[in-house]
Amino acid sequence: MNVRVLYLDDDPAIVRLVQKALGRNGHSVIHAEDLDSALALLAEDRFDAIVLDHYLQAMTGHDVLARLRGEGVTLPVVYVTGSNEAQVAIDAIKAGASDYVIKTVDGDFLPLLTSAIEQSVDNARLRAEKARAEEEIRLGKERAEALLAEVNHRVANSLALVASLIRLQIANARNDEIKAELAETQARITAIAGMHRSLYTSHDVSRVDLNIYTAHLVNELASSLANPEKKIDVRVEADPIVLKSDRAVSIGMIVTELVTNAFKYAYPERSDGEIRVRLKQVAEDRALLTVEDDGVGINPAAAPKGTGLGSRIIKSMAASLGDGLSYDETGHGTLARVPITLG
Known part of the structure; x- marks a missing residue:
C-alpha cells in the first residue's frame, strides 16, 4: 500500500525525518509549511492522509483542523503534539482527527506515526467502501420498491377491470339472487384492489x-x-x-x-x-x-x-x-x- 501524505508542519527538519522513515515503507510525504500551502496542494494533488502538528507559526493545529473541515476536506488527519500535551491531542480527536501521536525524543515516534497513518488510511477506506455498499443497497432497494409499486399498480388496475366486468354481468343478470352473489364477489375484488392501490401510492x-x-x-x-x-x-x-x-x-x-x-x-x-x-x-x-x-x-x-x-x-x-x-x-x-x- 503506497500512501500519499500531506505533512503540515513549520519545522522542515522533522518533516525530512518523517519523509525518510515513511519512504522506507513505500509511502510519499509532501511538506506544507502553512495552511494556505496545504490547501493549494490539496486542490492540485491527491492525498490519502494529512499529518498535522499542533504548533504552527500563526495558528494551532486545532485552528487548521477546523478550517480543513470547513473547506470540506474529509481526509483522515493524524494529529502530532508534545509529550506533555495529551489533552490537546484528545481535543483534536473530538474535533475530527482520526488518530494522534505524541512527539518524543526516543525512537518510538516514527514507527508510531507510520502505524497511525496506515491504520487511519485503512479505516478511511473501509468507511468509504461501507458507504458505497450502503448506497448500492439503498439504490437497489429503491429500484425494487419502484418495481413492486408498478406491480401493485398493474394488479390493482387488473382487479378493477375484473370488477367492472362483473358490474356489467350484474346489469345483464335477470335473477336477483345471482345479482346479489355477483355484487358480493365484486365487493371482495374491490377490497383487494384497494389494498394494492394503497400499496403503490404509499411511501412503503x-x-x-x-x-x-x-x-x-x-x-x-x-x-x-x-x-x-x-x-x-x-x-x-x-x-x-x-x-x-x-x-x-x-x-x-x-x-x-x-x-x-x-x-x-x-x-x-x-x-x-x-x-x-x-x-x-x-x-x-x-x-x-x-x-x-x-x-x-x-x-x-x-x-x-x-x-x-x-x-x-x-x-x-x-x-x-x-x-x-x-x-x-x-x-x-x-x-x-x-x-x-x-x-
Whole structure:
C-alpha cells in the first residue's frame, strides 16, 4: 500500500525525518509549511492522509483542523503534539482527527506515526467502501420498491377491470339472487384492489396505512351498494395504523363482508339507517375493529343467510388476525367486534 501524505508542519527538519522513515515503507510525504500551502496542494494533488502538528507559526493545529473541515476536506488527519500535551491531542480527536501521536525524543515516534497513518488510511477506506455498499443497497432497494409499486399498480388496475366486468354481468343478470352473489364477489375484488392501490401510492410498498385504506374501501362499498330506495349513512373512524399487506387484506375482506351484511339485512323495514365502522388502536400491540348498526339485530347462533360464504370468510380471517369474531349485546342493532394483533 503506497500512501500519499500531506505533512503540515513549520519545522522542515522533522518533516525530512518523517519523509525518510515513511519512504522506507513505500509511502510519499509532501511538506506544507502553512495552511494556505496545504490547501493549494490539496486542490492540485491527491492525498490519502494529512499529518498535522499542533504548533504552527500563526495558528494551532486545532485552528487548521477546523478550517480543513470547513473547506470540506474529509481526509483522515493524524494529529502530532508534545509529550506533555495529551489533552490537546484528545481535543483534536473530538474535533475530527482520526488518530494522534505524541512527539518524543526516543525512537518510538516514527514507527508510531507510520502505524497511525496506515491504520487511519485503512479505516478511511473501509468507511468509504461501507458507504458505497450502503448506497448500492439503498439504490437497489429503491429500484425494487419502484418495481413492486408498478406491480401493485398493474394488479390493482387488473382487479378493477375484473370488477367492472362483473358490474356489467350484474346489469345483464335477470335473477336477483345471482345479482346479489355477483355484487358480493365484486365487493371482495374491490377490497383487494384497494389494498394494492394503497400499496403503490404509499411511501412503503410492503405496508398499508389502514386509516386511508379503510376510508377508501368503505366509500367504494357505500357507492356500489347504494339503494335509491334507502338512505344508508356509513361513517368511518380509523386510527393511523400501519400493517403488513397480507393482514390488511384480511381486514379489508372482513370490513367488506360486515358492511355488505349490514346494508342487506340491518334495515329491512326502514328507509334509512346508519352503519359505523371503527378501527381503533387499544394498546401498543392491539387494535379493535368494530362494525355497528342500529337495525334489527342478529342471532349469532342462527344459520347464515345465503350461501354462508361470507360468514366463513369473516370467521377464518378474524381468527388469523387475533381472537376471532364476536358480537356484543347492545339491546338494539348489531355490533361486530374483531380484535387485531398488530405486528
